[in-house]
Amino acid sequence: MKYWRLVLVGFSRKKFRTVLTIGSFAVAMFLFGLLAIIHLSFNQGIEIAGADRIIVMNKVSFIQPLPLSYDRQLADLPGVRQVTHATWFGGIYQDEKNFFPQLAIDVDTWRQTYDEFLVSDDEWKTFAADRQGAIVGEITAKRFGWKVGDRIPLKGAIFPGDWQFNIDGIYRGSRKADDTSAFWFHYDYLNESIPAGSSWKNVAGWYIVRLKDSGDAVQIISRVDAMYANTSWQTKTATEKNFYADFAKQMGNIQFLILSIGAVVFFTLLLVTGNTMAIAVRERTAELAILKAIGYSDTFVMMYILAESLIIALIGGLLGLGFAKLFTLSGDPTRGMLPLFYLPLNRMLLGVGAALLVGAIAGFLPALNASRLRVVEALRKV
Amino acid sequence: MFRLAVIGHGFHAVGLDSIARPIGRLPSSRRVDGRGDANTLISVRNLSKTYRRGSEEIQVLQGLNLDVDAGDSVAFMGPSGSGKTTLLNLLGGLDVPTHGSIRVAGDEVTSMSAGKLTAWRGRHVGFVFQMFNLIPVLTAFQNVELPLLLTRLSKSERRQHVEAALSLVGLADRMNHYPRQLSGGQEQRVAIARSIVTDPTFLLCDEPTGDLDRKSADDVMALLEQLVSSHKKTLLLVTHDPRAAERAQVVLHLDKGVLVEAQTTVGEQA
Numbered sequence: 227m228k229y230w231r232l233v234l235v236g237f238s239r240k241k242f243r244t245v246l247t248i249g250s251f252a253v254a255m256f257l258f259g260l261l262a263i264i265h266l267s268f269n270q271g272i273e274i275a276g277a278d279r280i281i282v283m284n285k286v287s288f289i290q291p292l293p294l295s296y297d298r299q300l301a302d303l304p305g306v307r308q309v310t311h312a313t314w315f316g317g318i319y320q321d322e323k324n325f326f327p328q329l330a331i332d333v334d335t336w337r338q339t340y341d342e343f344l345v346s347d348d349e350w351k352t353f354a355a356d357r358q359g360a361i362v363g364e365i366t367a368k369r370f371g372w373k374v375g376d377r378i379p380l381k382g383a384i385f386p387g388d389w390q391f392n393i394d395g396i397y398r399g400s401r402k403a404d405d406t407s408a409f410w411f412h413y414d415y416l417n418e419s420i421p422a423g424s425s426w427k428n429v430a431g432w433y434i435v436r437l438k439d440s441g442d443a444v445q446i447i448s449r450v451d452a453m454y455a456n457t458s459w460q461t462k463t464a465t466e467k468n469f470y471a472d473f474a475k476q477m478g479n480i481q482f483l484i485l486s487i488g489a490v491v492f493f494t495l496l497l498v499t500g501n502t503m504a505i506a507v508r509e510r511t512a513e514l515a516i517l518k519a520i521g522y523s524d525t526f527v528m529m530y531i532l533a534e535s536l537i538i539a540l541i542g543g544l545l546g547l548g549f550a551k552l553f554t555l556s557g558d559p560t561r562g563m564l565p566l567f568y569l570p571l572n573r574m575l576l577g578v579g580a581a582l583l584v585g586a587i588a589g590f591l592p593a594l595n596a597s598r599l600r601v602v603e604a605l606r607k608v
Numbered sequence: 609m610f611r612l613a614v615i616g617h618g619f620h621a622v623g624l625d626s627i628a629r630p631i632g633r634l635p636s637s638r639r640v641d642g643r644g645d646a647n648t649l650i651s652v653r654n655l656s657k658t659y660r661r662g663s664e665e666i667q668v669l670q671g672l673n674l675d676v677d678a679g680d681s682v683a684f685m686g687p688s689g690s691g692k693t694t695l696l697n698l699l700g701g702l703d704v705p706t707h708g709s710i711r712v713a714g715d716e717v718t719s720m721s722a723g724k725l726t727a728w729r730g731r732h733v734g735f736v737f738q739m740f741n742l743i744p745v746l747t748a749f750q751n752v753e754l755p756l757l758l759t760r761l762s763k764s765e766r767r768q769h770v771e772a773a774l775s776l777v778g779l780a781d782r783m784n785h786y787p788r789q790l791s792g793g794q795e796q797r798v799a800i801a802r803s804i805v806t807d808p809t810f811l812l813c814d815e816p817t818g819d820l821d822r823k824s825a826d827d828v829m830a831l832l833e834q835l836v837s838s839h840k841k842t843l844l845l846v847t848h849d850p851r852a853a854e855r856a857q858v859v860l861h862l863d864k865g866v867l868v869e870a871q872t873t874v875g876e877q878a
Contacts, residue, residue: 228757235745516741519702520755520802521730523723601702605737 229526233533240506244538247502251542252549254495255581259550261484262573267564268480269470270403278307278440279339281469282433282450285460288473289314291429292459294417297332300435303449305442310335311430313413317380317389319370326366328380328409330416330431339436342400349374349395357415359394363406367396369557385416385426405566434466492584499588503535507592514596515604528597535589536582543581547574649810649842650676650699655708657694657865668694669865672708676810681836681843683856690862692846693814699844700733700812701725713809730758734803738815740795742787748774748798749783755806773801777831793824800831810842811835817852829855 237244282300284290291313301309315328333354337345345353345361353359362372372378376393391411399406413430420427435450437443447463454461464472474480507514514527522530551569558567652674659666668691676682684692697703698710701717710717712732720728742751752773756766774783777797779790787795796816803811813832817825833855835841845856853859861868 228763231750232746232754232757235750238745512739512741513743516735516737516743517754518726519700519729519735521726521758523726602697605741 229530233530233537236506236534237537239509243502243505247499247538248542248545250495250498251539251581251585252546254491255543255546255577256549256553257491257546258488258577258580259547259569259573260553261488262577263550263554263567263569264564265480265484266403266568266570266573267566268474270405270566277465277467278437278443279466280435280437280443280447280450280463281466282435282461282463283469284432285451285462288432291426291431292433292461294428294430296433296454296459296461297430299453300433300450303435303446305438305446306435307438308335308339308436309433310339310436311413311433312336313416313429313431314384315380315382315411315416316384317382319378319380324370326369326407326409328411330413331410332413332430336410339434342404343397343406344400345395345397353394356392356394357412358390358392360391360409360411361395361397362393362409364396364398365406365558366409367393372396385420387419389419402568402570403566407566492580495584496588499535499538499584500591502538503531503589503592504595506534507531507596511599511604514599515601518599518601519605524597527599528593531593531596532586532589535593536585539581539585539588540578543578543585546581547577550577648675649678649680649713650674650844651709651711652699653709653711655695655698655710656706657691657698657703658706667865669698669705672865672867674860674867676842676844678842679836679840680858681833681845681856683845683847683853683859684862685847685850685853685859686862691865692862695862696812696814696844696846700735701729730755730806732809734806734808734811736796736799736803736811736813736816738818740787740792740799740819742795742798742802744787747784747786748779748790748801751787751798752783752801752805755802759806769805770801773805774798776804776835777801791824792820793827796820796824796828797831800828800835804835804841810844813843813845813847815847816845817847817849825849825852 282292282296284292292311294311297309297311300306310332312332313330315330317328318324319326337343337350349361353361360378362378367373372393374393374395378391378393380389380391381387382389391409397406397410398404417428435446437446443465447465450463451461517527517530518524547569551574554568558564560567652672655669655672655674656667657669659668668689672691672695684695686692694703698705699712699717701720705718708718715728715732717725717728742748743754746754749770752770753766756769759766761769771780771783774780777800779794779797779801782790782794782798787798790798796819800816811832816832817828820828829852832843832845836843836857843856845852847853
């Protein structure tokens with residue numbers, strides 16, 4: 227501890243430069259925080275996907291439906307605990323910019339399949355009894371200021387018409403990462419409204435199959451796809467995790483984009499900090515030489531410079547991540563594109579670790595040079 | 609009363625005013641003829657230092673012998689490039705010789721590893737440089753405390769030592785001042801306090817008055833003189849300034865890496 231003062235007073239040497247360097251770290255780590263939020267938002271489903279759920283969808287495309295008759299057939303398969311289905315509605319609330327996912331669901335089986343979403347029994351009972359009823363996630367309810375009892379109009383895009391819904395309940399997630407942006411309503415309300423003969427009559431968007439044992443997933447996936455291999459409605463079945471991963475890929479290679487931006491940011495930061503530390507060491511050549519002359523070891527001098535670099539990284543990193551965290555408190559600024567707009571602790575810790583790593587790498591070479599400094603030569607140059 | 613207890617270094621408690629090292633009085637000629645006895649504090653034998661500059665080999669010191677007793681004050685004079693500072697650097701363990709031996713208080717300095725040499729410097733050598741080399745963001749107190757941070761002394765013990773050292777150099781009332789708030793002479797006195805705070809075996813001063821005005825230079829030299837006479841410190845001094853040199857007990861001249869003359873000052877003859 228007695229050496230800390232020596233390290234800390236170093237920052238008062240060139241206050242403006244110290245502030246700028248810390249600021250560089252803060253900006254970079256703020257950006258890191260935002261990238262982490264975006265990455266998390268796109269991959270939320272992958273991370274929290276139910277291990278015991280598989281998704282059955284049309285082999286041609288996710289937007290092609292499957293016959294409603296598959297429901298019973300899937301439920302009869304050995305190892306299947308529960309089957310439910312959902313259909314993408316794609317309605318517009320007031321303005322196209324007000325995006326949020328709307329799903330026509332099977333009210334009888336949905337709740338048993340997705341038990342991580344929490345709705346009170348009373349609300350669910352009301353919803354089940356109300357053909358025009360809807361359950362909305364708390365993020366979306368908060369976003370539009372909806373409350374139970376409100377009547378919500380949606381303009382159908384895939385399913386034309388003006389649709390009216392009653393908010394019967396608001397669901398929340400049991401975990402921080404659960405998506406609470408969706409709007410659920412009765413599949414029957416949708417299906418009944420579709421005219422006979424339409425290709426959308428008596429079909430569902432996709433099926434969600436909950437297994438008795440997640441270890442049977444591979445076997446059941448093969449079995450489902452084999453079962454419909456020679457039909458006109460072939461299926462593509464995957465674990466929920468793989469399903470979300472494929473879905474995220476359709477949005478483009480977000481992972482690559484984020485990694486690329488992150489790498490450029492960190493590399494730039496490395497150069498800025500490395501240069502700052504190199505200048506700091508050059509300016510203090512005589513001081514470092516004196517420290518060595520009076521008995522401070524090469525290792526101490528190296529750790530002294532490294533400690534400075536790490537402290538700058540730590541302060542800047544905490545500031546940047548702190549601002550990113552504060553930024554998330556105001557909610558999703560993308561109007562529903564990133565429903566899970568938050569920065570979890572593990573990402574913040576990752577950010578701090580990344581900042582410290584950059585600080586260590588940036589400080590290493592100047593620290594090494596300082597440790598190798600020869601007192602005689604250093605004092606001769608002064 | 610100025611007492612230093614360098615407990616952290618594993619020394620017995622000692623005090624600047626209580627060190628009873630025998631004050632040798634070798635005849636000046638004996639200091640450089642390589643025939644000093646076993647009681648000498650610093651014994652240099654056949655010391656050579658060669659630098660390479662490209663393909664050129666520059667011999668800075670050539671087969672130099674030197675004996676310094678505890679409590680001696682020796683000034684090295686000579687023209688630029690004569691090897692004065694190189695000799696001081698070698699004696700202080702800041703550089704290694706090409707050939708020869710340096711023994712200080714029984715320790716063979718030239719055979720020490722870099723790490724050992726660093727620790728040895730911290731224990732045995734007090735450095736004073738021409739440019740003071742104080743750390744500008746530390747107060748006088750904190751600058752003087754720097755060498756003590758390497759010891760196992762407690763905070764309060766360190767404080768006692770630092771206050772004693774600063775009192776000795778007459779800057780007790782300036783301990784919270786930063787170097788920029790001090791005059792050149794005061795800065796050098798802080799540097800001297802830093803050099804003596806661990807009660808080193810000997811002091812090495814490289815042009816300690818080179819950057820000072822006449823008055824400050826006299827004050828600094830008087831202080832160094834006092835450290836030798838009253839506190840029995842051993843002082844080796846490199847200077848271009850004859851007035852500074854004449855305060856030493858012995859003045860040795862270096863020319864082209866050779867000690868060419870051993871001159872005893874008036875004070876010693878008396």
